[in-house]
Amino acid sequence: MNGISLTRYLIEEQRSKAQIGADLRLLIEVVARACKTIAIAVGKGGLGDALGDAGTGNIQGEAQKKLDVLSNEILLEANEWGGHLAGLASEEMDHPHPIPGQYPKGGYLLLFDPLDGSSNIDVNVSVGTIFSVLRCPEGMTGAEDEAFLQPGTTQVAAGYCVYGPSTILVLTLGNGTHAFTLDRELGSFRMTGRDLQIPADTKEFSINASNARFWEAPVKRYVNEMLDGKEGPRGKDFNMRWVASMVADVHRIVTRGGVFLYPMDSKLKDKGGKLRLMYEANPMAFIIEQAGGAATTGRERIMDIRPTKLHQRVPVILGSKNEVERVTEYHAEG
Numbered sequence: 001m002n003g004i005s006l007t008r009y010l011i012e013e014q015r016s017k018a019q020i021g022a023d024l025r026l027l028i029e030v031v032a033r034a035c036k037t038i039a040i041a042v043g044k045g046g047l048g049d050a051l052g053d054a055g056t057g058n059i060q061g062e063a064q065k066k067l068d069v070l071s072n073e074i075l076l077e078a079n080e081w082g083g084h085l086a087g088l089a090s091e092e093m094d095h096p097h098p099i100p101g102q103y104p105k106g107g108y109l110l111l112f113d114p115l116d117g118s119s120n121i122d123v124n125v126s127v128g129t130i131f132s133v134l135r136c137p138e139g140m141t142g143a144e145d146e147a148f149l150q151p152g153t154t155q156v157a158a159g160y161c162v163y164g165p166s167t168i169l170v171l172t173l174g175n176g177t178h179a180f181t182l183d184r185e186l187g188s189f190r191m192t193g194r195d196l197q198i199p200a201d202t203k204e205f206s207i208n209a210s211n212a213r214f215w216e217a218p219v220k221r222y223v224n225e226m227l228d229g230k231e232g233p234r235g236k237d238f239n240m241r242w243v244a245s246m247v248a249d250v251h252r253i254v255t256r257g258g259v260f261l262y263p264m265d266s267k268l269k270d271k272g273g274k275l276r277l278m279y280e281a282n283p284m285a286f287i288i289e290q291a292g293g294a295a296t297t298g299r300e301r302i303m304d305i306r307p308t309k310l311h312q313r314v315p316v317i318l319g320s321k322n323e324v325e326r327v328t329e330y331h332a333e334g
């Protein structure tokens, strides 16, 4: 079944499991088309005029790259006219973007980080778009923050598009995790991985080790045991990778296993963590769990968290199930 187009996959899902209706199928197709446009802008690098800082900041207090702003606009413009959405929320916007009055509204909410890892853009390292789809609750318009504050278990779909040597869309509709690679000649995404499975064990971990002095004891214990290698309690050697682009690190894990940690640390305590729950941790957790992996904060399943703020942050530990369970056990032991 490899090589089928994204469109054919979506039609087959709609036909076989009534998993998705026409509106959700349109939503995914529109997001995929927007990712193609973003891939072209990212791929231009210094040849386009989109590198460097935009001179503005987002609600996170982070300097926005020109491509952050451009990617956000591409996703807004692609999605506001189709009649499938009630509202959109983005890392780059303080509050939700309502559907303009001249367009019909639909029943879905789209949340996204339009260009995650954008600090890597200027040095030509892989970056990506992350998105999550929720239903708009009865009685809400989709323009209010509250409409989006739903636990990750209510997600209807989630995905990311990694802009690397190839452009790959990884998607779940709650029926497995599947990969579609952009065929640049045809201009369409074609299936290159169906029902991906993350190995339960791994020898590869992913963490920004420069934060070691700020970590909580369970994380220090977990990482030190891996660094002790064969001679240590784990009895095997480990390898470390840190791209500092969540989409690239997660894609490696979805592809060959591994464990990714951006844990709580003392310098982030007042913020709640580094990564954002609604449009980074939750969609990645859905994708990972649908591929047989696990995703916790160290203390609870990420997708069970009841959100209180649109841009709230959480600690993230995700990937190979047995490793995530080990770290989570270490937290429980204190």
Ligand code: P6P
Pocket (backbone or CB within 6 Å): 116, 117, 118, 119, 208, 244, 245, 246, 247, 262, 274, 275
């Ligand atoms: P650090 C990118 O800015 C990001 O949000 C994630 O994509 C990435 O995993 C993390 O931050 C990198 O953080 O502290 O290593 O720069």
